[in-house]
Amino acid sequence: MTRVRAMHEIDVATAPLDERSKYLRRLVVRTLHGGERGHVGSSMSLVEIMRVLYDDILRFRADEPKWRWRDRMILSKGHGCIAQYVMLAEKGFIPYEVLDTFCRRDSILGGHPEAAKIPGVEASTGSLGHGLSYGVGMALAARIDKRDSRIIVVMGDGEINEGSVWEAALSAGKHRLSNLTAVVDYNKVQSAGPTSEVQDLEPLLDKWRAFNFAAVEVDGHDVEALREVFRRLPLAPDRPSAVICHTVKGKGIAFAENDANWHHKSKIGKDVVAQLYAALE
Amino acid sequence: MRATCQNMVYDLAKRDNRVIFIGSDLSPGLLAQMKKEMPERWYMEGITEANVIGMAAGLAMEGYIPYVNTIATFITRRCYEQVAVDLCLHELPVRLIGNGGGLVYAPLGPTHLAIEDIAIMRALPNMTVTAVCEAKEMVRLMNCTLDWPHPIYIRLAKGGDPVVSVEENGFAIGKAIPMRRARGRRSIVLMSTGVMTTNCLAAADLLSKDGHDVSVVHFHTVKPLDEEAALEFADGAELVVTVEEGTRIGGFGSAVTDVLVEKLGVATPPVLRIGLPDAFPHKYGLQEELFEIYGLTPAQIAARTVKSLKVKDKVA
Numbered sequence: 001m002t003r004v005r006a007m008h009e010i011d012v013a014t015a016p017l018d019e020r021s022k023y024l025r026r027l028v029v030r031t032l033h034g035g036e037r038g039h040v041g042s043s044m045s046l047v048e049i050m051r052v053l054y055d056d057i058l059r060f061r062a063d064e065p066k067w068r069w070r071d072r073m074i075l076s077k078g079h080g081c082i083a084q085y086v087m088l089a090e091k092g093f094i095p096y097e098v099l100d101t102f103c104r105r106d107s108i109l110g111g112h113p114e115a116a117k118i119p120g121v122e123a124s125t126g127s128l129g130h131g132l133s134y135g136v137g138m139a140l141a142a143r144i145d146k147r148d149s150r151i152i153v154v155m156g157d158g159e160i161n162e163g164s165v166w167e168a169a170l171s172a173g174k175h176r177l178s179n180l181t182a183v184v185d186y187n188k189v190q191s192a193g194p195t196s197e198v199q200d201l202e203p204l205l206d207k208w209r210a211f212n213f214a215a216v217e218v219d220g221h222d223v224e225a226l227r228e229v230f231r232r233l234p235l236a237p238d239r240p241s242a243v244i245c246h247t248v249k250g251k252g253i254a255f256a257e258n259d260a261n262w263h264h265k266s267k268i269g270k271d272v273v274a275q276l277y278a279a280l281e
Numbered sequence: 282m283r284a285t286c287q288n289m290v291y292d293l294a295k296r297d298n299r300v301i302f303i304g305s306d307l308s309p310g311l312l313a314q315m316k317k318e319m320p321e322r323w324y325m326e327g328i329t330e331a332n333v334i335g336m337a338a339g340l341a342m343e344g345y346i347p348y349v350n351t352i353a354t355f356i357t358r359r360c361y362e363q364v365a366v367d368l369c370l371h372e373l374p375v376r377l378i379g380n381g382g383g384l385v386y387a388p389l390g391p392t393h394l395a396i397e398d399i400a401i402m403r404a405l406p407n408m409t410v411t412a413v414c415e416a417k418e419m420v421r422l423m424n425c426t427l428d429w430p431h432p433i434y435i436r437l438a439k440g441g442d443p444v445v446s447v448e449e450n451g452f453a454i455g456k457a458i459p460m461r462r463a464r465g466r467r468s469i470v471l472m473s474t475g476v477m478t479t480n481c482l483a484a485a486d487l488l489s490k491d492g493h494d495v496s497v498v499h500f501h502t503v504k505p506l507d508e509e510a511a512l513e514f515a516d517g518a519e520l521v522v523t524v525e526e527g528t529r530i531g532g533f534g535s536a537v538t539d540v541l542v543e544k545l546g547v548a549t550p551p552v553l554r555i556g557l558p559d560a561f562p563h564k565y566g567l568q569e570e571l572f573e574i575y576g577l578t579p580a581q582i583a584a585r586t587v588k589s590l591k592v593k594d595k596v597a
Contacts, residue, residue, distance in 0.1 A: 133367075
């Protein structure tokens with residue numbers, strides 16, 4: 001039975017987080033502690049998306065990060081990088097201890113990911129609206145090479161305010177890149193406030209469909225539902241796919257959920273770290 | 282020069298299967314034979330410059346060498362963030378071919394005039410900036426682009442430009458070419474890039490007729506600048522004149538002056554920087570007419586040089 005539902009049926013975040021999701025969030029907090037700063041809300045909303053991609057979907061070799069036949073995952077919303085960093089540690093691309101160096105002077109882990117420094121990171125992101133075009137280029141390259149690598153580009157909802165995203169969507173649709181998937185972490189809150197107020201994206205599903213994507217929506221914290229959608233990729237044999245993940249900004253930290261003030265926090269001291277851990281009990 | 286450059290992409294693509302062409306919204310039938318023979322390596326993506334740069338970056342990340350072509354203003358200003366982050370930060374071998382560098386699109390007005398392309402491209406780490414003087418030299422440049430590991434901006438001139446380069450002088454990215462050597466050390470040195478080298482050679486003839494001893498050094502590569510050549514010719518010169526079809530702010534003349542001042546200190550010879558003023562051009566007409574307005578014709582370059590010599594003597 002499919003658990004992919006129509007948008008009006010999606011009511012996110014009703015189910016409690018399982019132990020693995022809580023554990024991964026504790027690693028996110030560990031990383032925030034290391035840097036005493038970071039994008040809290042933007043990382044927490046991404047945890048299940050990253051978890052399912054790395055645990056169940058992506059083909060990779062941690063001991064050979066540039067393995068030619070790997071799937072490419074581009075975290076276009078680079079500010080959510082802590083959620084990716086913890087999965088890179090989980091899969092052996094980087095030691096766990098590196099998480100504690102987040103944002104420090106000589107660390108390989110910056111506040112936005114850099115491909116030249118971090119094994120397993122495909123592209124340096126942070127400036128928003130770049131990843132989908134990289135994905136178009138990579139998907140075309142895979143097609144020319146006759147490689148079956150899949151290219152998955154994870155974007156934020158605020159990010160897709162950028163016009164360049166829609167330029168890339170035009171190209172992806174035109175080239176019928178079925179090996180390309182756009183994932184939107186639709187947590188409904190961007191830095192300045194609710195997306196519905198700052199720059200309304202609705203009707204979002206229709207927009208992707210209008211750009212010739214096969215598009216579905218899913219509860220972005222429902223691990224089983226995410227697995228099911230990602231395992232179905234491509235959603236259509238001759239079109240790129242779009243997966244709109246309905247998520248909660250700051251998911252798992254009750255006092256930070258849906259609060260734009262937790263988009264990014266600096267000066268995360270011991271007291272705040274203790275509160276964050278306590279929220280995950 | 283433009284047709285030569287575009288045809289060279291096809292030529293390179295036949296030699297090397299890493300080569301890809303990406304245009305925005307260029308002439309119908311452009312590189313039709315390439316499109317027919319290798320459709321997976323020929324793209325026309327429409328007016329989506331930001332996407333085109335990112336797409337080229339994605340292809341380059343996978344080992345391809347994309348040659349991206351559109352109007353110079355749009356391949357530099359319109360997608361500057363993408364050029365900086367996608368190409369320069371990742372240091373990818375993408376080639377940006379900018380049609381109509383400088384004042385080529387004079388009749389089309391200021392939206393189409395690439396007056397600051399050299400300056401803004403030069404400011405980006407890892408970017409290589411080139412402006413050859415005519416079609417023959419374009420062939421030599423394009424032959425070097427396959428193995429250059431950095432992004433390259435290739436500024437195109439109008440086309441039909443008189444051939445002044447000489448094959449025997451050789452060609453290497455980052456290596457300036459002395460086109461004319463003065464007899465003595467205490468001479469006038471004209472340094473230029475792009476088609477201004479042609480005007481400088483003509484200006485040198487005029488100056489020479491008046492008894493001046495003149496060198497002309499052609500910098501087809503503005504970045505990395507051939508500092509050695511700049512210093513060699515400037516050291517001991519009576520006057521250095523830099524000539525460019527672009528803004529004087531941060532352009533070729535600035536690059537030369539930076540080197541001279543840093544390396545020669547108080548021994549830096551007087552420098553006259555000829556280029557465009559800090560203003561959008563508001564006249565139409567022909568490129569040559571704008572040259573005249575901004576003092577870039579051979580006669581004007583010669584006259585401004587002589588005037589500068591007189592001012593220098595007066596100050597002395």
